[in-house]
Amino acid sequence: MDCASNWEYKTLINELTQGIEHTKQLREHFHSTASTFENQELLLQKILSSYEQSLLILNWGGSTVQSPPALPPSAGAIEYSVSVNGSPKSDDKKRSDQDQHALINISKKRKSQPTWTEQVKVSAESGFEGPTDDGYSWRKYGQKDILRAKYPRSYYRCTYRHMQNCWATKHVQRSDDDPTVFDITYRGSHNCHHATYSAPQPTSPEKQEFENQAVYPTGQQYSNQVLMNLRANLRVNTNDLDENDPAACHFSFVPTFSSGMTDDNRHFQISHVDDNLIGSGYSPSFVSPTTPESNYFSVSTSSQMNGYGMVHNLHHSESDLTDIFSANTSTTSSPIVGDFSLDHLELDPNFPFGNPKFFS
DNA sequence: TGCATTTGACCCGG
């Protein structure tokens, strides 16, 4: 089994295991009087997400976005060969079986990309409701008049499609009934690392596209995007942890997109922040023992989120330990030794995106 | 000059 397949296999097992674990938790919630609707909804969302991720892995079988080490050499370039000089028929004949296969795979992958729709209301006085940027860099690649729609639909793709093989797209459609409302359909999640929550740019595509046509995900959608980035890219490994001498231990915090699991770059000093990991709008700055003599860990988020807290659900693969971290910094309630990975991320309700919505 | 947007043509699934 090669590195990528192994990675996918592990991810698949991890997703399914999480699904089981969350289902168990949900069952307990049903029997608990203290359980809130929000908690149950959260668990349902996690379960659905596990299924979605598992299906994506199965559908993409050995493909690209979630397992960057196995990137096909020129998936993007292959697609651009679809249409050349308006002579598709001759191109079709010339196209090799291999290219055909690649095209079919890309088509399948596109279809299997998760999509979700967001409605954004724009008020004339206050301008945008919600954040003024969705944290990603988009490039417009088309506009179409849609049948029986008053307004044209605009199509955007991630600016870093070619540089980082990021296939996230979105299209934006002004509502017929209420011109202040825009329907935004996102397809695919970002696996690029350029997202930021910087101040709104006067030249952002949305601003230019329509005076007040804003394209912003809810906090929950942003959470899911960030989470998918983290899931795809991060892994925390504490195999080296010396329980008797935590202060001396190192962490591995591996950006799996770049390295796989080579020993050369596995180990970071405690609190080391890899620059590669900054850019998703969230900088995990990061996991470290709370005191030199304990195996309890703290997770802190960075100022990139302007101090707004997040909730992290740190899942421990061996002991089923699940801890909720809230606010900017929190500590685990029990020792963590061994492999663990982030499996949930949620914005603080105070994060200025309005009410969180659930990923569908 | 380099990069983003515009826009007409093409692709392709239903």
Added chain:
DNA sequence: CCGGGTCAAATGCA
């Protein structure tokens, strides 16, 4: 065949 989605040359803009 229709219509939504995408491409890519032309154009705009900083």
